[in-house]
Amino acid sequence: NAGVTQTPKFQVLKTGQSMTLQCAQDMNHEYMSWYRQDPGMGLRLIHYSVGAGITDQGEVPNGYNVSRSTTEDFPLRLLSAAPSQTSVYFCASSYGQNNSPLHFGNGTRLTVT
């Protein structure tokens, strides 16, 4: 069971570079989301999607773009990396029912220098 797969596990970028964090799930989940986790800040929602073709902003969307062209994939794009985007990023997915939990990937640790 693959579950939620995130790639890469680690990434170092220079300020101004762009990149895409990949997220794929094989559970046919309708709901997908991206969080960032910083020390002392808990989890902060970046973007989420309730189904293919539908995305919306979370708490901290600036500097990030997402798309949801298929049910399985939900990539996160950093348009022009900044040191403030140094963080651990988690992708998570869930069925649409209210009693279904989020399933998390193992995270991508991003450093922007």
Add this chain to the structure above:
Amino acid sequence: GNSVTQMEGPVTLSEEAFLTINCTYTATGYPSLFWYVQYPGEGLQLLLKATKADDKGSNKGFEATYRKETTSFHLEKGSVQVSDSAVYFCALRLGYTGNQFYFGTGTSLTVIP
């Protein structure tokens, strides 16, 4: 609005001690409630859940009861082990549209031999 409040950490306990991590919530409706655990360098894993009032979730010796009257979902374990050292997150899910998940800020637990 909707929110989750959990006790501040870090918490340090001796092996075989009793654990309680408090969690209270505010929600406009009838949420499902979850506890997640995050081990160092990993993503969040579902520990247990409860989907309606008076439900008790349990897993790996951990328990939590959905208390609607006190809007609480406290995590308990009768005898902790060193392997329980991790960060614990309380969360709720509410609704069928928009952002549906709300997380507490996490409580770090260290168990010493």
